[in-house]
Amino acid sequence: MNASHGIERIPTPKPQLNKIQITKLFKDAYHSPLLLIKSLRRLKSIASGSETNKRCMEASGAVEFLASFIVSNIDNNDSATSAEDEALSILHDLHVSEAGLKILLGFKNGEFIESLTRVMQKGIYESRVYALFLLKSMSEVAEPVQLFHIRTELFMEFQLQTLVQLCPWGRNRIKAVSVGAVSILIELLLECKERKPCEVMLVLLESLCQCAEGRAELLRHGAGLAIVSKKILRVSTMANDRAVRILLSVSRFSATPSVVQEMLKIGVVAKLCFMLQVDSGNKAKEKAREILKLHARVWRDSPCIPNNLISSYPTYV
Numbered sequence: 001m002n003a004s005h006g007i008e009r010i011p012t013p014k015p016q017l018n019k020i021q022i023t024k025l026f027k028d029a030y031h032s033p034l035l036l037i038k039s040l041r042r043l044k045s046i047a048s049g050s051e052t053n054k055r056c057m058e059a060s061g062a063v064e065f066l067a068s069f070i071v072s073n074i075d076n077n078d079s080a081t082s083a084e085d086e087a088l089s090i091l092h093d094l095h096v097s098e099a100g101l102k103i104l105l106g107f108k109n110g111e112f113i114e115s116l117t118r119v120m121q122k123g124i125y126e127s128r129v130y131a132l133f134l135l136k137s138m139s140e141v142a143e144p145v146q147l148f149h150i151r152t153e154l155f156m157e158f159q160l161q162t163l164v165q166l167c168p169w170g171r172n173r174i175k176a177v178s179v180g181a182v183s184i185l186i187e188l189l190l191e192c193k194e195r196k197p198c199e200v201m202l203v204l205l206e207s208l209c210q211c212a213e214g215r216a217e218l219l220r221h222g223a224g225l226a227i228v229s230k231k232i233l234r235v236s237t238m239a240n241d242r243a244v245r246i247l248l249s250v251s252r253f254s255a256t257p258s259v260v261q262e263m264l265k266i267g268v269v270a271k272l273c274f275m276l277q278v279d280s281g282n283k284a285k286e287k288a289r290e291i292l293k294l295h296a297r298v299w300r301d302s303p304c305i306p307n308n309l310i311s312s313y314p315t316y317v
Contacts, residue, residue: 017046017053022060029069040086047093054094063100066091067112070119085127088119092130101141104134113138125172129179136184173211182208182217182224189227198235202228202242209246215254218246225250225259229268237281244287247272251291260295264304273309289314 022043029039043062046053066087073084096104104112119131185205192198205228208214218224225247232243247268250259263269272288280288292299292314299305300313 017049017056019056019060022046022057022062026061026065029065036083037086040083040090044086044090044093047090055097058094058097058100062094063091063096063103064107067104067107071108071111071115084119085124088123088127088130088134092133096134096137098141101138105138105142125175126179129176129181132184133180136187173208174213177208177211177213177217182214183221186218186221186224186227189231190223195236195239198231199239199242202231202235202239202246206242206245206249209249212253215250218250219254219259225263225268226266229266229271232271232275232284233278233280237284240275240280240284241287244272244275244284244291248287248291251294255295260298263295264299264302267304269299269302270305270309273305273312276312276314277309 025039025043028035043057047057069087070084070091073087094100113135116131116135120128120135123131182205185201185208189198189201189205192201205214205218209218218228228243228246232240247263251263269292272292275285275288276292296313305313
C-alpha cells in the first residue's frame with residue numbers, strides 16, 4: 001500500500017543467532033525423544049543459513065554434541081537411525097574447522113572414528129559418503145600419532161569399498177558426483193602408488209565420467225586430466241584401458257577449445273602418441289588412436305608434441 005506513495009518498507013532484520021539458542025536445541029534433543037528429530041532438523045536449517053551460523057554452532061559445542069550423539073546411537077535399533085543420519089549430515093554441512101576436526105580425531109579415545117567406519121560399512125548412501133568426507137578431512141589435520149588410529153591403509157580400503165558400491169549405476173552415479181566422489185578419487189590417485197587400488201580408482205572414475213556431471217568435475221579439478229594421463233603406462237594394462245576410456249569420454253563429449261588445448265599443453269597428447277609406439281594393450285591403443293584422430297586438426301602439427309612422437313600420429317581424413 002505504502003509503495004504506491006513512494007514509501008518502501010524496510011524489512012525487520014532477523015535477530016542474531018546466539019549460543020543460548022543453540023544450547024537450548026542441544027538440551028531439547030538430549031532430554032526429549034519427541035523433540036529429538038525436530039531439534040536436529042532445526043540445527044540443520046541453522047547450519048545451512050550462513051557461514052556465521054556454522055561458526056556460532058561450532059563455538060556452542062555442536063561438534064562435540066553431534067559426535068557424542070553419533071557414537072551413542074551407532075549400534076542402536078532402527079528407531080535411532082534417522083536421527084544418527086541427521087546428526088552426521090549436520091556435521092558434514094558445518095564444514096568443521098581444523099580445531100573441530102582435531103576434536104573429532106580424539107573424541108572418546110577414537111570411538112568417533114570407529115563409529116564412522118561402521119557407518120561406511122552399513123549406513124545409508126548419504127551417510128556413508130558424509131562419513132567418508134569427514135574421515136578424509138580428519139586425516140588431513142591429524143598428527144602422525146593420531147593417524148595410527150585412523151590406519152591409513154584401512155581408511156583407503158573403506159573409501160574404495162564405499163565408492164565401488166555407490167558409483168556404478170544410473171542415479172547413484174550422478175548422486176556420487178554431486179557429493180564430491182570425483183574429487184575424492186583424483187586426490188586418492190595423486191597419493192596412490194599401489195597397482196590394485198589405482199586400478200579400482202580408475203574403474204570408478206571412468207564410470208563417473210560416463211555422465212556429463214562427472215566429466216565436468218574431472219575438468220574442474222586442476223589435477224584431473226593430468227593424473228589420469230600420468231597413470232597410463234605406469235600401473236597396468238587394465239589401468240591403461242580405463243584411463244584412456246576417461247580421456248576418450250572427455251574428447252568425445254566435453255572437448256571445448258580450452259580443454260583441447262589443455263590436453264596438448266599438459267602432455268596428454270604426447271602420452272597418447274607414445275602409447276602407439278609401445279606395448280600398451282590393443283584396446284587402449286585403439287582408443288588412443290581414436291582420440292588423436294578426433295582432434296587431429298588442432299594437435300597434429302603442434303610444437304608441443306616432441307619430434308620422436310609426432311611420427312606416431314595417426315593419419316586422418
